[in-house]
Amino acid sequence: MWKYVRKYLHFAVIAALFMIGEVLMDLIQPSIMSRIVDEGVLGLNNGGIGDLHVIWTLGLQMIGLVLFGGFCGSLNNVFVHLSGQNIGNEMRKDCFRKIMTFSFPQLDRFGTGSLVTRVTNDITQVQNFVSQFVRGMIRTSLLMFGSIYFMFRLNRDFGLIVLCAFPFIVGCLVFCLMKANPLFSQLQAQLDTINAIMQEDVSGIRIIKACVREIYEKLRFGKANDALIKTQLRVLVIFAFMNLVMNAMMYVVITVVLLVGSYEAGDSGATPGQIMAAITYATQLLNGILMLVMLFQGISRGLASWKRVKEVLNSEPELKDGGFAGETKQQGAIEFRDVSFSYPGTERMVLEHINLTVHKGETVAIMGATGCGKTTLASLIPRFYDVTDGAVLVDGIDVREYNQKALREKVAVTLQKSELFSAAIGENIAWGAPEASQEEIKAAAVIAQADDFISSTKDGYETIVAERGMSLSGGQKQRISIARAIIKAAEILIFDDSTSALDLKTEANLYEALQKTNPGSTKIIIAQRIASVRRADRIAVLENGRIAAVGTHEELLAGCAVYQDIYHSQIGKEEEVHG
Ligand SMILES: Nc1ncnc2c1ncn2[C@@H]1O[C@H](COP(=O)(O)OP(=O)(O)O)[C@@H](O)[C@H]1O
Ligand SMILES: [Mg+2]
Numbered sequence: 281m282w283k284y285v286r287k288y289l290h291f292a293v294i295a296a297l298f299m300i301g302e303v304l305m306d307l308i309q310p311s312i313m314s315r316i317v318d319e320g321v322l323g324l325n326n327g328g329i330g331d332l333h334v335i336w337t338l339g340l341q342m343i344g345l346v347l348f349g350g351f352c353g354s355l356n357n358v359f360v361h362l363s364g365q366n367i368g369n370e371m372r373k374d375c376f377r378k379i380m381t382f383s384f385p386q387l388d389r390f391g392t393g394s395l396v397t398r399v400t401n402d403i404t405q406v407q408n409f410v411s412q413f414v415r416g417m418i419r420t421s422l423l424m425f426g427s428i429y430f431m432f433r434l435n436r437d438f439g440l441i442v443l444c445a446f447p448f449i450v451g452c453l454v455f456c457l458m459k460a461n462p463l464f465s466q467l468q469a470q471l472d473t474i475n476a477i478m479q480e481d482v483s484g485i486r487i488i489k490a491c492v493r494e495i496y497e498k499l500r501f502g503k504a505n506d507a508l509i510k511t512q513l514r515v516l517v518i519f520a521f522m523n524l525v526m527n528a529m530m531y532v533v534i535t536v537v538l539l540v541g542s543y544e545a546g547d548s549g550a551t552p553g554q555i556m557a558a559i560t561y562a563t564q565l566l567n568g569i570l571m572l573v574m575l576f577q578g579i580s581r582g583l584a585s586w587k588r589v590k591e592v593l594n595s596e597p598e599l600k601d602g603g604f605a606g607e608t609k610q611q612g613a614i615e616f617r618d619v620s621f622s623y624p625g626t627e628r629m630v631l632e633h634i635n636l637t638v639h640k641g642e643t644v645a646i647m648g649a650t651g652c653g654k655t656t657l658a659s660l661i662p663r664f665y666d667v668t669d670g671a672v673l674v675d676g677i678d679v680r681e682y683n684q685k686a687l688r689e690k691v692a693v694t695l696q697k698s699e700l701f702s703a704a705i706g707e708n709i710a711w712g713a714p715e716a717s718q719e720e721i722k723a724a725a726v727i728a729q730a731d732d733f734i735s736s737t738k739d740g741y742e743t744i745v746a747e748r749g750m751s752l753s754g755g756q757k758q759r760i761s762i763a764r765a766i767i768k769a770a771e772i773l774i775f776d777d778s779t780s781a782l783d784l785k786t787e788a789n790l791y792e793a794l795q796k797t798n799p800g801s802t803k804i805i806i807a808q809r810i811a812s813v814r815r816a817d818r819i820a821v822l823e824n825g826r827i828a829a830v831g832t833h834e835e836l837l838a839g840c841a842v843y844q845d846i847y848h849s850q851i852g853k854e855e856e857v858h859g
Contacts, residue, residue: 281586284370285410288363292414295359298352299415303422305349307430310560312338312345314434317553324551360411368407375399375592383598384664385624390592393476398592401471402585409582416575423568427561435550437540438558442565445533449526449569456522457576463515464584470508477501483748515577522573530566534559599666605683608675612690612771612802614638614661619670621656630656631825634670640771643795643803645813647846648822654806655696657822658774661804662691674772692770694778696806698757700749705734706741708760712768720767727793728763729786730756754781762790766798774804784811791815810850819843 285292318324320335379395387395428446432439481488481497488497541555550558614637621631630653638644646654659665660672663679672679679687692712700708709724710716716724721741725731733756737743749757758781765773773794779787788811794803807813814833821828821842829840836843 281406281410284367285363287370288366291359291363291366292410295356295363295414296418298356298359299418300422301352302349302356303419303426305345305352306423306564307426309342309345310557310564311430311434312342313560314551314553314557316342317556318551319553322552324553356415360415363414364407364411367410368403371403371406371589371593372399375403375589378592378595381597382595384659386595386598388623389625391472391476393479394472395592396479397468397472397475398588401475402468402588405468405585406582406589409578409586412575412578412582416571416578420568420572420575423564424572427565427568431558431561434554434558434561435541435544437544438537438550438554438561441536441540442533442562445529449529452522452525452529453569453573453576456518456573457580460515460518460577461580461584463511463518464580465587467508467511467515467581468584468588470504470511474501474504474508477504519573519577523570526566526569526573530562530569533565534562537562599663599684600680601684602678602681603683604677604681605686608677610640610675612640612800613673613675614772614802614804615673615676616657616660617671617673619657619660619667619672621653621660621665621668623656623665629668629825631660634825634827636820636827636830638802638804640802641800642818643805643816645805645807645816645819646822647807647813647819647843648828650808652822653825654822655776658693658776658804658806661772661774662688662693689768690770691772691774692765692768693774694758694761694765694776696776696778698749698754698761698778700745700752700757700760702745702747704739704742704744705760708745709741709763709767711764716767721763723797724763724767725759727766727790727797728759729782729790729793730759730763733759755783755786758782759790766794770801772802772804773798774806776806777808779812780808784809787812810847 316335316338319326319331320338321330323329323331376399379399382390390398428439428442431442477497477500481501488494537558538555541550541558544550616634616636619631619634620629622629634657636644646657648654656665660667661674661679663672663682663684666680674682674687674690701711706718706721709721713720718741722731725734725741734741734743745751745760749760752760758778762775762778765775779790782790791805791812803816805813805816810833813819816833818830818832819836820830821836821840823842828842829836831840837847
């Protein structure tokens with residue numbers, strides 16, 4: 281954290297100086313008060329005759345001190361927040377930048393909900409911690425030690441009484457904090473769960489309604505919420521107990537001070553003004569300790585949050601960038617060389633001994649039941665994940681040797697789930713090629729069979745897409761995603777089940793247009809329907825993570841049982857197309 285604090289240390293130091301001013305004013309006041317009482321009102325040093333002049337001058341001094349203290353306090357507040365806010369701001373930016381570098385496995389591991397909590401709630405917690413620390417540490421320690429010092433100055437016995445109570449107070453503090461500390465990490469984790477549910481349920485509210493799952497989801501959310509509240513209550517109980525003990529302890533101190541004071545008052549010992557001041561100091565000490573309690577609570581929370589923010593900041597990019605960024609001769613050839621793959625952190629092999637070569641300009645379709653590993657296979661080409669065994673080569677070079685940016689510039693992917701951003705349709709299409717002209721955007725949309733429906737809307741390419749493309753139909757979203765891939769002019773195009781929501785006619789037109797305009801690009805088409813793949817140069821049939829057969833439509837129909845099965849199950853639809 282020092283790295284961040286150091287940058288804004290000057291604000292913290294200025295804040296600390298103002299804080300010292302504020303606390304000193306607080307500490308001096310009771311001593312002046314005791315003089316007003318003893319000398320001004322009771323006239324103890326003047327044979328019992330009060331002195332109005334003393335009251336006036338000391339009273340004015342006190343007002344001056346209060347004003348100065350308030351001035352220092354306000355400025356302290358300003359500088360404390362300047363340092364806290366700036367530090368939080370830097371951290372938030374760094375976290376965001378870091379998350380942008382995360383590999384797919386890292387994103388899988390953290391989870392979206394947790395990352396959002398870390399960047400928002402946790403950083404706010406750290407920010408508060410810094411502010412509280414700068415304010416509280418100086419204020420409480422000065423207030424506590426100052427009160428003890430001034431107590432000693434007033435009367436040695438008063439000082440000793442407070443000093444005796446001190447170990448008990450500290451002991452109670454440590455005990456409670458030890459009890460509460462583990463709860464703070466638990467709190468943040470529970471908050472994570474709540475955020476994850478919130479995120480899932482709010483973005484999936486339509487499907488929840490469609491499946492009439494509202495009650496179940498409410499219960500699920502309620503359960504997570506209850507868990508959080510339960511932990512929060514446990515923390516509250518601990519701190520309430522601590523408050524109680526601290527208060528009780530201080531009242532004991534005040535009582536003893538009063539007892540000793542009145543006992544001594546008869547002798548030459550304490551004066552009424554001193555006893556008054558001693559009570560004020562004892563109360564200040566109590567305030568200092570209570571603030572310390574709050575402070576430690578903030579520190580515990582802040583540190584628990586900092587640990588979570590640190591996990592993000594200290595995550596090293598898992599995919600080590602290769603150095604190769606140059607041009608290649610083959611421009612779009614892919615080779616899977618005995619590739620096996622299991623998702624990081626899991627045991628099960630999703631892909632096993634895949635051998636497949638795709639030549640430049642070839643169209644290869646991948647077919648297979650859901651869950652057999654098609655998406656996984658495709659995601660190895662732009663190196664979203666690293667192979668567990670074997671190698672994936674693009675243009676004869678292992679993808680791990682590529683500079684990631686260079687590799688991903690060669691490959692355009694439409695993901696199985698179309699992701700659109702809340703921006704204009706045109707902007708969404710040009711997402712991967714921001715410098716594309718209006719004509720290029722339109723040309724890509726024409727190939728993707730999207731131009732017709734886009735142009736028919738009132739604002740055309742300027743139409744704003746609602747969050748995550750909610751304002752569009754599935755097929756429209758898919759076509760915009762395809763246009764986004766096409767405009768990139770990449771050597772390799774991967775369509776992961778991207779035409780599933782299109783009718784067969786539109787789909788056929790799309791592939792035809794694509795073949796005409798981009799004959800040189802290598803195309804990997806993942807699909808479920810025979811109609812989508814039959815025109816491919818070759819079709820690879822995946823079964824349980826292995827390649828069952830590779831061949832043309834006719835070859836597979838003649839010799840591959842899995843393909844025949846799929847064909848026969850879809851035969852009705854096939855005939856529709858021919859007809
Ligand atoms: N991020 C992931 N982490 C762990 N397992 C995954 C992940 N994504 C997919 N899988 C698993 O890998 C298998 C293959 O998934 P996938 O490649 O998406 O199948 P397909 O695209 O053929 O329907 C599935 O059994 C799925 O459960
Ligand atoms: Mg898939």
